[in-house]
Amino acid sequence: MTAVLAGSTLQLPPLALYVHIPWCVRKCPYCDFNSHAASPELPEDAYVSALLSDLDQDLPYVQGRQLASIFFGGGTPSLFSAVALGRLLEGVAARIPFAQGIEITLEANPGTFEQAKFVAYRKLGINRLSIGVQSFEAAKLKRLGRIHSGDEALRAAEMARRAGFDNFNLDLMHGLPEQTLEQALDDLRQAIALAPTHLSWYQLTLEPNTVFWNQPPPLPEDDTLWDIQEAGQALLNEHGFIQYEVSAYARAGHQARHNLNYWSFGDFIGIGAGAHGKLTHPDGTVRRTWKTRLPKDYLNLAKPFKAGDKVLPAEELPFEFLMNALRLTEGVEAALFPARTGLPLASLGAARRQAEQKGLLEVEPARLVATPQGQLFLNDLLQYFLN
Structure with missing residues (x-):
């Protein structure tokens, strides 16, 4: 839909x-x-009901559009049964029409327990899996706290293919504790040999509020x-x-459409505990939203689902737009900036010229695209667009 507000x-x-x-x-x-250790019995039915009620509250922002993609993330979505996910998908389809050829992705662990569900997931219309392998080496998996084995990771891709998934991603990390160059490349070779259509290959980073942040492991130099x-x-x-984003690589025609929508500053409704969204409102404002974080609070229907809502002021829109768009190796058409933000392209003015002069942004009037140097130093490039 390309209606102008x-x-x-x-x-x-x-x-x-x-x-x-x-x-x-x-x-x-x-x-x-936002992930939490599961109890032996997950509250699937109650959580699906909460998700649909949460979605109901965001329906005014659909504004006649169809859903181009759905992404189940976590946590570990493959802990949920096909019955629960089927009920949810039916409820979503009853509220928002699906675009023809909609991409529906489910994040899955490669464990045998999850693999057993792949056929049922495919019958629901889920047509893309993202399998969290991280590594194939037993010692590295143990260090990362993963509960699957390397053999299970190898089998998961074959199970996905047998279940009818001809489009799947493997999630793989590098820069693991004490990892050598050859170990990292061996992981990558094994992933490539499984013939996925997409690879998310990214460096392990130490994030605040994690065990690794407080007890840092020895990382490679x-x-x-x-x-x-x-x-x-x-x-x-x-x-x-082909690399099309900082950490995303795909065979021709298999870029993740859901993630491309994020990076091109598209709209997305976020439902679920701690989910974030970005929505263009009927009044023309662009807003970010986030939902209540703790599952027990989210399941308490007496409390609001929405925990916060922020209008993105005009002075922040260039940074917000470019923070996403410049992650793409080919950038975006310059015309997308006014279409997504409502601001004239000229508002990038001096900052754009300075970034070009520093060799961080390509001098291409019709496109906004980082140079190879700009991709490497993306944070430095984005500083030009901060107000």
């Missing part, structure tokens, strides 16, 4: 839905996501990290995986 150059962008399932079997020491990055990118390119 009254009195503005702002256009309604594509609409996506993010669904947060906040439970995991065990919290990993590097994880800063900077020179080793740089060697891993360079050699890994060359290996991925050699095997037909």
Whole structure:
């Protein structure tokens, strides 16, 4: 939908839905996501009811659009049964029409317990899996607190394919504790051999409020990290995986549409404990929203689902837009900036010229795209657009 809102150059962008399932079997020491150790019995039915009630409150912001994509993230969404996810998808479809060819992604652990559900998930219309492998090496998996084995990770891709998933991502980390260049490349070679259509390959970072932040493991030296990055990118390119975002690599035609919507400043409704959203409101304002974080509070229907809401003021929109768009290796068409923000392209003015002069932004009037140097030093590039 490309309707222009009254009195503005702002256009309604594509609409996506993010669904947060906040439970995991065990919290990993590097994880800063809103995830919580699961009890033996998950409150699936109550949580699905809460999700649909949460969605009902955001329906005014759909504004006649169809859903282009749905993403189940977590936590570990594959802990939920197909029955529960089927009820949720039916409820969503009854409220918002699905676009033809909608992409529906589910994050899944590679454990045998999750693999057994893959066929049922595919029958629901879920057509893309994102499998959290992280590593194939037993010692590294143990250090990361993962509960699956390397063999289970290898089997998961085959199980996904047998279940009818011809589009799946493998999530893989590098720069793991005491990891060598050869160990990192061996992980990557094993992932490539499983023939995924997409690879999320990114460096382990120590985030606040995690076990690793408080008890840092010995990570590789900077020179080793740089060697891993360079050699890994060359290996991925050699095997037909094209880098299209900072940590995303895909075979031709298999870029993650849901994530592309994030990075091109599209709209997304976020439902679930701690879920975030970004929505263009009928009055033309662009807002970020976030939902109550703790599952027990989210399930308490006497409390509001929404924990916060912030209008993005005009002076912050350039940074917010470019923080996402410049992650893409090919950037975006310059015309997308006024379409998504309602601001004239000229408002980037002096900051854009300074970034170009510093060699961080390409001198391309029709596109907004970081140079290779700008991609490496993205935070430095974005500083030009802070007010």
